[in-house]
Amino acid sequence: MSMLRRESKYRIVAQQVADLHGTLMDVGARDERLRDYLPAGIRYLSTDLSFGEAARWDLEAPIPAPDRAYDVVVALDVLEHVDRIHQAYRELLRVTGQKLFVSLPNMTCLSQRIWFLLTGRLGAKYDLPTCEPRDRHRWLTGYAQMPAFIEPPARAAGFAAARYDLLTGYDRLHQWIARLPFSPALRAETVLYELTRRGAR
Secondary structure (H helix, E strand, O other), X not given: OEEEXXXXXXXXXXXXXXXXXXXXXXXXXXXXXXXXXXOOOEEEEEEOOOOOOOEOOOOOOOOOOOOOOEEEEEEEOOHHHOOOHHHHHHHHHHOEEEEEEEXXXXXXXXXXXXXXXXXXXXXXXXXXXXXXXXXOOOOOOOHHHHHHHHHHHHHHOOEEEEEEEEOOOOOHHHHHHOOOOOOXXXXXXXXXXXXXXXXXX
């Protein structure tokens, strides 16, 4: 199931957990922006290697938490930064009790293609700088490949998947393209998956 949405990924996550209680682990939390959107019944926790959070998970290694340790796990634009992306994704599924939210950038949307045509660059996260970068994207995530990456492991782990194709973008070019009658593959800048464990409350 796929839905076109114009809300931010933070707002969609907050809407989908509005009736839940328990712990939410924000993986790769950066500035903890998600916290401001969440309902009162959720206990917010966060982890990020770069921003000095209390929990410092290295997603290149097994997550130091037992199975189903957190009611909700959120990884927004995180997995494309990890070399061992498949292992990291399986680990996120393992530690999720009820819902896992994963978003990936759609680097094959039309605005990204036009940007590359005009500038010869995909963006700073893909540059080859003269000094080793602090952060970069390890994967070129495209719309057509996301279902095969996300959905079979989720089903095998006992999750049902809902997909949101997000039309919100960071620049005017994308905002203009998102209003044109193209396919979601060309219009969506980000794809957000909501994975719900079957039988969870």
